Amino acid sequence: MKKKLNYNLIIGYAMIALVLLMAVVGLFYTPYPVNEMNVLQKNQPPSFAHLFGTDQFGRDIFSRVMEGASTSFFIALCVVLVGAVIGTFTGALTAYFGGWLDAVLMRVNDVLAAFPSVLLAICFVAVIGPGTYNLIVALGIVFIPSFTRVVRSEVLVQKELDYVRNAKLMGAKDMRILVFHILPNIKPVLKTSLLVGFQNAVLSEAGMSYLGLGVTQPDPSLGRMLSEAQGFLWNAPWYALAPGLTILALTLGLGLVTAEKE
Amino acid sequence: MKFILKKIGTLIITLVIISFLSFLAFSLIPGDAAVANLGMDADEAAVEALREELGLNRPVIVQYGDWLFSALQGDFGESTQYHLPVSELVAKRLPATITLAIYSMIIITLVSFPLGMLGTKKPDGAMDTAVTVLSQIGMAVPQFFLGILLTFFFGILLNWFTVGGYVNPQEDLGGFLSFLLLPAVAVAVPKCATMTRYIRNAVVAQKKMDYVRTARGKGNSEKRLLLNHVLINVMMPVVTMLAMMAADVLAGSIVVEQVFNIPGLGRLLITSISNRDYPVVQAIVIYIASTVVIMNTLADIMYQKLDPRVR
Numbered sequence: 001m002k003k004k005l006n007y008n009l010i011i012g013y014a015m016i017a018l019v020l021l022m023a024v025v026g027l028f029y030t031p032y033p034v035n036e037m038n039v040l041q042k043n044q045p046p047s048f049a050h051l052f053g054t055d056q057f058g059r060d061i062f063s064r065v066m067e068g069a070s071t072s073f074f075i076a077l078c079v080v081l082v083g084a085v086i087g088t089f090t091g092a093l094t095a096y097f098g099g100w101l102d103a104v105l106m107r108v109n110d111v112l113a114a115f116p117s118v119l120l121a122i123c124f125v126a127v128i129g130p131g132t133y134n135l136i137v138a139l140g141i142v143f144i145p146s147f148t149r150v151v152r153s154e155v156l157v158q159k160e161l162d163y164v165r166n167a168k169l170m171g172a173k174d175m176r177i178l179v180f181h182i183l184p185n186i187k188p189v190l191k192t193s194l195l196v197g198f199q200n201a202v203l204s205e206a207g208m209s210y211l212g213l214g215v216t217q218p219d220p221s222l223g224r225m226l227s228e229a230q231g232f233l234w235n236a237p238w239y240a241l242a243p244g245l246t247i248l249a250l251t252l253g254l255g256l257v258t259a260e261k262e
Numbered sequence: 263m264k265f266i267l268k269k270i271g272t273l274i275i276t277l278v279i280i281s282f283l284s285f286l287a288f289s290l291i292p293g294d295a296a297v298a299n300l301g302m303d304a305d306e307a308a309v310e311a312l313r314e315e316l317g318l319n320r321p322v323i324v325q326y327g328d329w330l331f332s333a334l335q336g337d338f339g340e341s342t343q344y345h346l347p348v349s350e351l352v353a354k355r356l357p358a359t360i361t362l363a364i365y366s367m368i369i370i371t372l373v374s375f376p377l378g379m380l381g382t383k384k385p386d387g388a389m390d391t392a393v394t395v396l397s398q399i400g401m402a403v404p405q406f407f408l409g410i411l412l413t414f415f416f417g418i419l420l421n422w423f424t425v426g427g428y429v430n431p432q433e434d435l436g437g438f439l440s441f442l443l444l445p446a447v448a449v450a451v452p453k454c455a456t457m458t459r460y461i462r463n464a465v466v467a468q469k470k471m472d473y474v475r476t477a478r479g480k481g482n483s484e485k486r487l488l489l490n491h492v493l494i495n496v497m498m499p500v501v502t503m504l505a506m507m508a509a510d511v512l513a514g515s516i517v518v519e520q521v522f523n524i525p526g527l528g529r530l531l532i533t534s535i536s537n538r539d540y541p542v543v544q545a546i547v548i549y550i551a552s553t554v555v556i557m558n559t560l561a562d563i564m565y566q567k568l569d570p571r572v573r
Contacts, residue, residue, distance in 0.1 A: 116513030
């Protein structure tokens with residue numbers, strides 16, 4: 001029997017691949033230098049010379065979207081890594097060993113989770129200041145609790161199962177059991193959380209940069225391009241469309257893939 | 263009763279931790295109120311004297327206790343930018359944000375229930391697929407991009423409202439409410455999508471249960487089955503989820519206020535951050551976080567009261 005084609009998955013992967021391609025190529029080559037201004041070419045509509053048109057300084061929007069996409073990818077990837085690594089670490093340890101450390105860390109986790117994530121990120125940036133690396137730190141911390149919670153509840157279930165007892169009887173050390181026995185068993189759950197986390201990270205990065213609390217000048221960022229483009233909706237609506245649709249393609253692609261994987 | 267008391271106890275502890283952490287975070291920032299008042303190149307001795315006068319040399323925990331004591335009486339200090347009491351500034355910006363949040367909650371409730379049940383008559387049918395695709399797009403779109411699109415279509419192309427023309431509720435309540443409609447839509451859409459999907463999945467799952475088969479066997483119509491039997495069982499978690507969404511709605515309004523130029527708490531927060539007006543930032547952060555924690559506690563208690571099985 002032929003396997004039914006899964007259109008959602010194909011469309012989802014295609015959208016992610018498209019943005020990823022733009023981002024990767026943007027690292028090495030852009031049609032125009034991203035910060036090159038050209039007063040004669042201000043607010044040009046899309047054309048063959050400028051695929052997405054030009055902005056208020058005559059900079060090529062397509063080139064800037066390419067660079068912005070790679071910034072978004074880079075930040076989202078780092079954020080998810082920070083959140084996932086620290087979250088998995090704390091979640092697994094507290095669930096496995098329990099005790100007062102578990103109680104304290106869970107309390108802290110609850111408090112962190114009580115803040116809406118945007119607000120928490122805004123707080124951190126208010127304290128440490130904006131900029132690409134500060135944003136990664138701020139969002140990374142914000143993303144820890146969700147991973148901790150998922151990993152903790154999974155490990156709590158797994159550690160009571162027979163294979164763990166068996167390993168213990170065989171004389172395996174606690175760390176060995178955690179890393180080589182339990183971790184491989186929670187991989188599927190972790191994978192979904194990573195996908196969901198990545199989507200959230202892309203949205204948060206764009207939101208923070210839009211608010212002016214993320215990537216700073218002159219680095220192109222999709223979120224900040226949107227906030228600049230807003231002032232030119234009357235005479236150059238395509239300016240807002242280019243970065244907006246790029247973010248949408250990435251998040252929608254991720255959403256479709258996540259929905260199919262669940 | 264014991265449950266409620268315990269919940270309220272946890273709530274108070276959480277509130278204290280939240281306020282202490284926020285207080286601590288903002289007191290760690292280099293450049294305190296004394297430097298801010300006298301300027302960067304002020305005389306070191308003068309700064310030190312003012313520090314002494316403002317009580318900035320005491321241990322953080324004592325300062326926090328002092329701050330908490332006045333905060334409980336409604337005094338959150340003074341804005342370093344506007345030289346006005348923080349509570350007055352916040353009170354002025356509150357109506358727009360609260361109206362926006364309530365508006366969004368109403369939209370979420372009114373839209374997601376019918377939309378969620380629309381496709382469940384025939385799971386994976388054409389209608390169901392359409393609803394699923396729609397909610398996927400809704401979940402993926404950033405609120406500020408949606409806001410910009412709405413501004414473009416309704417403000418610029420159709421000219422239905424003045425872009426950025428916020429109307430003061432005291433002057434024109436009708437104008438105020440109609441201006442906030444589109445921002446509310448921008449805040450609500452992603453949450454609507456999540457909710458619709460949740461309701462859809464819950465209804466489909468419930469329909470496979472034995473009690474539905476029994477009710478159908480007794481001759482209930484499909485409509486009655488859905489409204490009287492399935493919906494009651496779906497309702498419980500959905501109500502809790504709605505209460506939990508208050509957090510996301512408030513967070514969403516921070517961003518959307520920026521798009522539509524609405525003078526609410528979110529805009530005040532962002533401008534205060536760029537002005538380094540930390541008493542205001544602190545007060546707003548604690549205000550929003552507290553609202554969220556209180557809403558979550560209410561949701562917990564409500565769930566307990568509504569569902570006899572949890573008791």
